[in-house]
Amino acid sequence: MSNDLNQPVEIKHIAHQEGPKRHLITFVISILFTAFAFAAVVFAGQSPFVAPFIVVLALVQVLFQLYIWMHMDQKGHELPAIGIYFGFLIAFLAVVTFVYWLGGY
Amino acid sequence: MKSEMAILPPNPEKATLEGKNKVLGFWLFLGGEMVLFGSLFATFIALRHGTAGGPKAQELFSLPMVALATFILLTSSLTSVLAILGMHRQNVGVLRGWLWITVLLGVAFLGLEVYEFTEYVNEGHTISSSAFGSAFYTLVGFHGGHVLAGVTWITLLIAQSYKKGLTVITAPKFYLASLYWHFVDLVWVFIFTVVYLIGKVGT
Numbered sequence: 001m002s003n004d005l006n007q008p009v010e011i012k013h014i015a016h017q018e019g020p021k022r023h024l025i026t027f028v029i030s031i032l033f034t035a036f037a038f039a040a041v042v043f044a045g046q047s048p049f050v051a052p053f054i055v056v057l058a059l060v061q062v063l064f065q066l067y068i069w070m071h072m073d074q075k076g077h078e079l080p081a082i083g084i085y086f087g088f089l090i091a092f093l094a095v096v097t098f099v100y101w102l103g104g105y
Numbered sequence: 106m107k108s109e110m111a112i113l114p115p116n117p118e119k120a121t122l123e124g125k126n127k128v129l130g131f132w133l134f135l136g137g138e139m140v141l142f143g144s145l146f147a148t149f150i151a152l153r154h155g156t157a158g159g160p161k162a163q164e165l166f167s168l169p170m171v172a173l174a175t176f177i178l179l180t181s182s183l184t185s186v187l188a189i190l191g192m193h194r195q196n197v198g199v200l201r202g203w204l205w206i207t208v209l210l211g212v213a214f215l216g217l218e219v220y221e222f223t224e225y226v227n228e229g230h231t232i233s234s235s236a237f238g239s240a241f242y243t244l245v246g247f248h249g250g251h252v253l254a255g256v257t258w259i260t261l262l263i264a265q266s267y268k269k270g271l272t273v274i275t276a277p278k279f280y281l282a283s284l285y286w287h288f289v290d291l292v293w294v295f296i297f298t299v300v301y302l303i304g305k306v307g308t
């Protein structure tokens with residue numbers, strides 16, 4: 001093997017680009033949102049606003065997953081965004097069709 | 106032996122055209138997965154009250170167990186992103202370590218799910234007991250199948266990493282496995298919200 005494989009490499013210039021900090025913050029926010037959702041069901045389960053509230057929390061959590069943990073915030077993710085949002089649109093239409101148009105069970 | 110520190114470009118998963126194509130193709134696959142789970146969610150939401158005299162969601166579900174499963178899967182999503190950070194630092198040891206933890210958490214989640222399903226079957230809630238049962242096990246079971254696939258995939262990648270190390274060829278594989286794992290966690294966020302929490306509310 002060539003020598004340069006074993007040379008210590010100058011990687012500081014890339015090491016500072018991304019740190020674990022924002023991922024840890026995202027994790028804490030996700031845990032908090034999850035805790036809010038569970039708490040809302042446990043303490044205010046009778047309220048008609050609970051279901052929409054926890055669905056909104058889930059949507060925000062999913063955006064965190066996509067943009068922070070799956071790196072969609074980085075450039076060059078236009079086509080992935082189209083794929084995901086189009087998939088989401090079809091999924092949404094399926095829910096609306098089954099539940100409101102076909103009337104559910 | 107491969108050196109723990111290799112010389113790689115800053116984003117080794119996208120350093121080659123093949124790597125770039127894999128990442129793009131995988132995102133489109135995830136878009137298709139979204140449609141798959143969307144139709145399963147639609148089916149579940151439409152059929153969730155059809156219990157045919159069997160146990161209702163409200164009586165079945167235990168929130169502490171769901172909370173524990175959610176915590177395990179959320180943590181594993183964090184550990185898989187930390188693995189990718191290790192990869193970007195070109196440290197295969199860190200990458201492998203976090204992937205091992207991700208696999209262990211995934212196995213713990215699966216164990217919890219098997220225990221949960223066994224409990225439900227004992228209470229008379231099976232895949233053929235009612236429309237609710239069929240929709241529930243298809244949706245949650247499909248997600249569990251994805252967790253199992255992810256655990257198997259990442260385990261094989263870890264095994265391969267001991268032999269091949271971190272190169273521009275192997276880097277896209279780790280990156281895709283991590284994307285897949287985040288997606289599985291993303292689906293679980295909707296499952297615990299729509300199936301378990303709204304099921305517990307009973308609306």
